Amino acid sequence: MKIDLIIPVYNEQDFLADCLDSIQRQSLKPDKVILINNNSTDQSLEIIKRYPFVKVINETRQGVFYARTKGFDYSKADLMIRIDADSILPVDYIETVSRVFTDQPDLDAVTGSVAYYDCLWPQLSYQVDLILRRGLVTLLNKAMFLYGSNMVIKKSAYLKVRDRLSFNPKFHEDIDLALHCQEEHLSVVYKKELLVNVSSRRFAVGFKDFMLYALATPATYFHHKKFKGVYFYPILLLSMIFYVFIWFNVQPVASQQSFKRANPIN
Numbered sequence: 559m560k561i562d563l564i565i566p567v568y569n570e571q572d573f574l575a576d577c578l579d580s581i582q583r584q585s586l587k588p589d590k591v592i593l594i595n596n597n598s599t600d601q602s603l604e605i606i607k608r609y610p611f612v613k614v615i616n617e618t619r620q621g622v623f624y625a626r627t628k629g630f631d632y633s634k635a636d637l638m639i640r641i642d643a644d645s646i647l648p649v650d651y652i653e654t655v656s657r658v659f660t661d662q663p664d665l666d667a668v669t670g671s672v673a674y675y676d677c678l679w680p681q682l683s684y685q686v687d688l689i690l691r692r693g694l695v696t697l698l699n700k701a702m703f704l705y706g707s708n709m710v711i712k713k714s715a716y717l718k719v720r721d722r723l724s725f726n727p728k729f730h731e732d733i734d735l736a737l738h739c740q741e742e743h744l745s746v747v748y749k750k751e752l753l754v755n756v757s758s759r760r761f762a763v764g765f766k767d768f769m770l771y772a773l774a775t776p777a778t779y780f781h782h783k784k785f786k787g788v789y790f791y792p793i794l795l796l797s798m799i800f801y802v803f804i805w806f807n808v809q810p811v812a813s814q815q816s817f818k819r820a821n822p823i824n
Contacts, residue, residue, distance in 0.1 A: 559659060561652060562635035563588040566617075566625035568596040570643035571605060573757060578609045580646045586653040587611075589635055594625040602643075622706070623725045630716050638716065640732075642707040644757040646675060651754070655710050658749055666715035666744035667736065669704045670752025677758055684753075691748070702746040706732040708754035715744050729778040737782040769798070 563581060567574065581591055591612045595603060597620055606612050617628040630638055637659060639652070648654075658668055671691075673684035691703075704711070709732060719738040724731070736746050760771065 559637055559656065560589045560635040561637045561639060561655065562590045562592055562633040563639045563641065563652070564592045564594070564626070564629035564633060565641055565643055566594045566596055566622050566629065567598060567602055567643050568620075568622075568625070569598050569600045569602060571601040573644040574602055574605050575608075577641070577643050577645055577647075578606070578612065580649075582609065582611070583649050584647065584652045585650050586656060588639065588652055590633070592629050592632055594629045596620060596622070596625040621725070621727060623723075623727070623731045626706075626731060627720075627723070630711075630713075630720070633713060636713060638711055638713055640706060640709045640711070641754060642756065644759060645707050646755040648753055648755075651752075654752055658752065659710070664745060665712075665747060667704060667709065667711040667739055667746045668749050668752060669702075669709045669736075669746075670749050670754065672705065672708055672754055672756045674758040675755040680755070683758075688750070702736050702740060702748065704732045704736040704746065707756045708752060710752075711735070711739075715739055715742075718742050718744065724781065726781075728774060729781060730774045733775060733778045734781070737778070737784060741782070
């Protein structure tokens with residue numbers, strides 16, 4: 559199986575080098591690393607020049623929906639890994655992806671766990687995130703999700719749903735992709751062993767902005783008629799609890815670089 563790794567990028571100078579370093583250290587290298595530059599104005603492109611294995615393509619339409627689609631359309635691989643620019647991969651990540659799809663060739667898309675490497679207690683953040691994701695699946699009666707920082711999809715599966723994907727900024731594009739796959743009776747599964755370390759920067763915004771981000775989850779499920787109104791309140795409560803937990807455990811910004819270069823969870 560050919561495996562491509564796809565990274566949408568918009569002004570990621572503070573995170574990109576750590577992400578690309580982790581790709582460079584992989585025990586099994588991807589066939590291509592495709593970085594989609596989505597109108598970056600910072601030093602992201604200068605950083606990328608230090609990594610000759612990266613293929614850069616440009617997407618002028620602003621938004622992760624467009625950047626992701628550009629990368630998926632460009633890839634010719636059997637498997638497409640999608641991560642974010644703040645993702646740090648364990649050294650055997652791509653090897654794990656290959657093993658998962660070799661052991662279960664009928665799978666169409668897989669997502670995994672995340673741990674927040676710039677928290678005081680990354681292992682605890684991983685356990686809390688794991689509990690919440692499993693709870694979401696149970697709550698929504700097995701309506702699965704894909705997580706943009708840590709997901710793999712077969713090119714053949716993507717092509718089956720590509721023309722129906724939503725570009726509505728009020729939805730989560732990764733969950734929308736997962737639900738379209740399930741509507742086509744494609745297999746979307748969660749694998750605990752597929753772990754990625756990510757930044758907690760999404761929680762560094764104000765509470766109001768975070769809740770608007772979090773509420774895109776029920777909005778996406780509503781759009782796909784996979785969501786009962788009564789579930790709105792537990793998801794809202796879980797999002798608030800998780801925000802408070804992460805907020806109290808994030809190190810000051812000045813300390814984040816030392817956390818990144820420490821040993822992420824493997």
